[in-house]
Amino acid sequence: MGAKRYELNEAQWVKISPLLPGKAGDAGRTAADNRLFVNGCLWVLRSGAHWCDLPERYGKWKTVHRRFSRWCHAGVWERVFTALTADRDNQYLMIDSTIVRAHQQAAGGKGGLKNQALGRSRGGLTTKIHMLADTLGRPLRFIITAGQAGDVTQAPALLQGQTGEAVLADKAYDSNALRAIIADMGATAVIPSNRTRKVIIPHDINVYKQRNRIERCFCRLKHFRRFATRYDRRTSHFAGFIHLAAATIWNQ
Structure with missing residues (x-):
């Protein structure tokens, strides 16, 4: 778990470092240890371990966790992710969602299950991650809801302000x-018709085959254990990990 493979390499650090707070000229304290801190957060994200198990080389776990929380509430992780997505390919836009199980320790967050995007079903606690991706299947936007939320309900918000030639999605x-x-x-809907339709709406089958890229993206994201399973009580912390994982995909 303490392997260096969890950490940013030099090329990745050079790309991400200008996007982080604490640079010379920024308001507040200069953060000379940004790289160590981000690597510590990546270690927790990838390993799925408790914060208290953070290796000592990253510093005191409570200090790292407190700083991670501050960055979540300040929207730092999301801003870094958004900045990295500037070099997107908008020919096709893809939307899909995935359900992740929430660990029991995720229950009990302030405001109850509803306010923390948690749903309860036979399978236990779940959260749903709705995602917009570009032509290459790279993530562009996320919305987090309780697990029972319908896929289509979040599609308008995912697509708001976006442009592309076509939008690919499954029949849901x-x-x-x-x-x-x-x-x-001004885009074409490449969406298979639901069986309940009396008149089937045709779609481009060859273009639709590209949709597997967003599915593969979810598979890559689930290599990060704190994406694949929700351990965080607060949705803001879970969202922080999601944006950090997505930023890592763009920063490869």
Whole structure:
């Protein structure tokens, strides 16, 4: 678990370091240990271990955890991720979602399950991660909801302000309202028709095959254990880990 493979290499650090707070000229204290801190957060993200198991080389775990929390609330991780997505490929936009199990320690967050995007079902506590991806299947935007939330309900927010030639999604997103939103974008809806439709709406089968890229992206993201399983009580902390994992995909 303490292997260096969890840490940023030199090329990755050079790319991400200008996006972090604490640089010379920034307001507040200069953070000379940003690299060590980010590597410590990556260690927890990848390993799925408790914060208290953080190796000593990263510093006192309570200090690292407190700083991670501050960056989550300040939106630092999301801003870093957003900055890295500037070099996107917008020919196709893809939307999909995945359900992750929430560990029992994720229950009991302030505001109850609803306010912390947790749902309860036969399988236990779950959270759903809704994602927008570019042509290459790289993540562009996330929305976190309780596990029972419908996929199509979050699609308009994922697509808001986006442009592309086509939007690819599976039949769970087949709705007239969403198709109208996509048409207003000037894009083509590449979505298979649900069986309940009386008149089947054709879609480009060859283009639709590209949708497997967003599925592969979810598989890559789930190599980060704190993405694959939710351990965090606060949604803001879980979102911080999601954006850090996504930033790592863009920073390779």
